[in-house]
Amino acid sequence: MGLRLEKELDTGFSLSYWRVAKVEINYESQSALITLLIYKDKAARDAGKRPQLSLQANCLPSDIDNQDADNLVQGCYLHLKQLPVFADAQDE
Numbered sequence: 001m002g003l004r005l006e007k008e009l010d011t012g013f014s015l016s017y018w019r020v021a022k023v024e025i026n027y028e029s030q031s032a033l034i035t036l037l038i039y040k041d042k043a044a045r046d047a048g049k050r051p052q053l054s055l056q057a058n059c060l061p062s063d064i065d066n067q068d069a070d071n072l073v074q075g076c077y078l079h080l081k082q083l084p085v086f087a088d089a090q091d092e
Contacts, residue, residue: 005089017042020076025061032061034076
């Protein structure tokens with residue numbers, strides 16, 4: 001599972017497949033960190049190519065503990081799609 005969202009870098013290279021790679025939750029400090037790996041496209045990811053970029057998103061544990069999600073990673077995707085930067089993202 002991942003998100004499809006076209007992003008052009010300053011170099012002119014385009015990336016379109018965003019995948020949650022890691023989720024760190026600190027319940028004591030009520031913080032969560034989602035690490036995303038971004039690939040040229042899903043085919044590159046499926047072929048085992050290296051990600052071209054990684055980003056991190058901070059949120060609250062309650063943001064990703066979604067009752068509509070089957071698991072924590074799906075909760076991350078549901079939360080990310082609520083953010084303005086991912087408004088046009090599609091499940092892939």
